[in-house]
Amino acid sequence: MPFCPSCGRLLPDPSPNFCPNCGKAILTIAVAQQSAIRPPKKSILFAVVVGAIIPGMGQIYVGKEDRGLGILFLMIALWVATFLTAFILIPVIIAVYLLQLIDAFLQTMNYNKYVKKYGTEPW
Numbered sequence: 001m002p003f004c005p006s007c008g009r010l011l012p013d014p015s016p017n018f019c020p021n022c023g024k025a026i027l028t029i030a031v032a033q034q035s036a037i038r039p040p041k042k043s044i045l046f047a048v049v050v051g052a053i054i055p056g057m058g059q060i061y062v063g064k065e066d067r068g069l070g071i072l073f074l075m076i077a078l079w080v081a082t083f084l085t086a087f088i089l090i091p092v093i094i095a096v097y098l099l100q101l102i103d104a105f106l107q108t109m110n111y112n113k114y115v116k117k118y119g120t121e122p123w
């Protein structure tokens with residue numbers, strides 16, 4: 001049986017939009033409760049550290065699995081290609097490596113900003 005979170009009175013099922021006892025809007029209270037259980041913030045430091053160890057892991061940590069796996073496979077492909085071409089792709093690998101670290105940092109910042117603003121995960 002649902003009850004009014006404001007005054008505690010039992011409500012008829014299904015809940016009305018307003019509490020018949022105190023007149024508080026039930027919907028507003030439900031939304032306020034929802035944002036109270038917002039997902040926790042993600043650690044930017046952790047995203048960058050795991051991304052430094054395994055490229056793409058920072059993106060996977062923040063919930064962008066496809067992007068993270070794409071980066072990981074790109075890095076593997078670049079390593080294979082550079083072994084086959086006498087290491088001429090090393091500068092490209094370094095550039096992609098640094099960019100994916102910056103990306104992990106920015107994605108985590110965006111994630112935290114969105115969670116703070118809307119109370120749900122952005123993607």
Ligand SMILES: [Zn+2]
Nearest residue numbers: 004007019022
């Ligand atoms: Zn009430």
